[in-house]
Amino acid sequence: MTVTGEFGDIDNGHIDPKIYTDQAIYERELEQVFGRSWLFLAHDSQLPKRGSFVQTYMGEDPVLVVRQGDGSVKAFLNQCRHRGMRICRSDEGTNKTFTCSYHGWAYDLEGNLINVPMEDRAYRKEIDKSRWGAVKVRVEEYKGFYFGTWSEDVPEFTDYLGDMAFYFDAVVGRWDNGLELVPMTSKWVIDCNWKFASEQSASDMYHVPFSHASARMALTDKPEEWPMRWGDAPPGRQFSGNGHGSGSVWLPTLGIPDLVSGQDYVDWLVSNQAEVFRNIGEERALKVYAHNTIFPNFSWLGPNATMRVWHPRGPGQVEVWSWTYVPKDAPQNIKADIRRGVQRTFGPAGSFETDDGENWTEVQQVLKGWKARQSKLNAQMGLGHEERDVHGLPGLSNDVFSETAARGFYRRWADLMAGLSWAEIRDQDAARERQETILPKEVQEV
Missing domain, CATH: 2.102.10.10 (Rieske [2Fe-2S] iron-sulphur domain)
Structure with a gap:
């Protein structure tokens, strides 16, 4: 079942750029997307x-x-x-x-x-x-997180999460006594559409080796330890479901050298990894942690311990609210290490954060052009190579370098923008699953 029409042919990876710039579309999504989602x-x-x-x-x-x-x-x-x-x-x-x-x-x-x-x-x-x-x-x-909606039509939150619960639990369920947010909310404004940020967090690991290479090298005197160089990145997967998305490269161990929070944090993590493995399983702990979005605008980054909401402020602006999250029972010095690591990387002036903001604002600037807004954008990476329930990961997934979750994000967005009820959306999802192109079950291990 293909979503076509005013927003592009999303199932085939074509996106109309006007969804990032048009005021009327923005006003409609305040009602249809933000008014009817958790x-x-x-x-x-x-x-x-x-x-x-x-x-x-x-x-x-x-x-x-x-x-x-x-x-x-x-x-x-x-x-x-x-x-x-x-x-x-x-x-x-x-x-x-x-x-x-x-x-x-x-x-x-x-x-x-x-x-x-x-x-x-x-x-x-x-x-x-x-x-x-x-x-x-x-x-x-x-699990300690409160979500709200204006809609009486939207399913209960656990049904809304669907398979994304497996991926959300990988961060919120790691520690016996749970997480806490450091009591300081960082807020800043970026001149770009909110969907750039939310979709990237759901799907885009493809930008990491290129956009963040210089920032990563600046944090270490051993740039050869950067594991995301072109061509030799570790294996990984990307999940998509109900508009949500998650993507990670797979870790060989929890104790890899950490160039963000320091060796004390790595040592503490290794000494407490049995708790993590007991709560969520060793395989999930090593495979699920990096880029994540619960549709439409709640995201977190596992390696950098940051959660954020992308609050829309018009078609060309987003207000970012960001928190550092830490294990509630971690020692104060470890919590401080994690907080400093977030400030250096994904705080308002963080080295990686500014990379992302520069990309998004530049795209928004280009889309001021008349001709630029006529050019369909390509989101076809990995199209037709999705698999379901493989590699110990539930739901629809693909190689981590794909845009499966991006297409899923925009499909859910388009369903809501079309005014479909949640019952109609559920029926469409079932029809899409029946029509999926699923590769043979004899999947080669990555």
């Missing part, structure tokens, strides 16, 4: 006690995520129902209530309207406060 909101470690809150975004809608008195987490639109002002101006903190600074309407931790100034005089006691609470978000928790 979006990352917060992690347990960001909400330590009753009344703890963080302000985030679902698309361009500001949202408050709040720890309740019973320990649960709820979320609601950060908008007063009187004249639309934010009811909280802080990025994070601890509150008992949220009060709009415009006219003083106050809301409780669940977003219910609890106080209207001069209610007796201004409204003659005729306002029904139960009808004017903040708009609620549907929230689900997965």
Whole structure:
């Protein structure tokens, strides 16, 4: 079943560049993609006690995520129902209530309207406060991670993940006591479409040997240890499913020399690898860790311990929110090593981060041209060579140097943009799976 039409022939690897530049398309995806998908909101470690809150975004809608008195987490639109002002101006903190600074309407931790100034005089006691609470978000928790959606139609989060749960668990399930986010959110703006960043994180290992070669060599006096040179990169696979994507080259051992966080981190990792292998299995620990995206805009990089959300800010701009994640039980010196490694590589001024941002902004700049926007873009790498449930990895996969996950990302995006219900999308996915070109099961081991 081929997705063709206004966005290109995605199943055959043709993408129309206007999806990165057109304002009308952007407005539609705020409703159809960000309004109908599960979006990352917060992690347990960001909400330590009753009344703890963080302000985030679902698309361009500001949202408050709040720890309740019973320990649960709820979320609601950060908008007063009187004249639309934010009811909280802080990025994070601890509150008992949220009060709009415009006219003083106050809301409780669940977003219910609890106080209207001069209610007796201004409204003659005729306002029904139960009808004017903040708009609620549907929230689900997965292993300490909270995701939200505006949609009642979208499947439960575990069904939405599908086979991606195997790949997500490879990072969130490694350690007995889980992960925590370092309590500092880095935020910066890149002048490019959000899909460049999200799709690359799902699919693109192809850029690594070239785009990041100079940065990698700058971090070491042994450039020959760079394992991603053209032609001799280690074997690896790329997964695609439900719009999500994951891709990694395979490691011979967890104790490979680390040019990012230092030898102390490597030694600690080796000394604790039995815990990792017990929790997720040795094979998964060595095969699943690198590039990952949960559709549409939550990504993480395993080697560099960074998680981020790509918040859209118009067709030509994205606001990056980035966190360092660490094993909760790791010693403080190891957590500090990991944090410094992220700052050097994928922080706002990190050597690899600036490589990626330069690529994306340059593409966006080129697409200002009239003729450039008429040229279809090629996403055909590995087309027709997908395999299913091979090499101990569930779902549809391909060689790590392919664009299987990119095509899957844009297929899901196009399905939602077409206004298909999630039931219709499920039926289309089943039809696509029946029509897949699957290579013979006698797969040669890489």
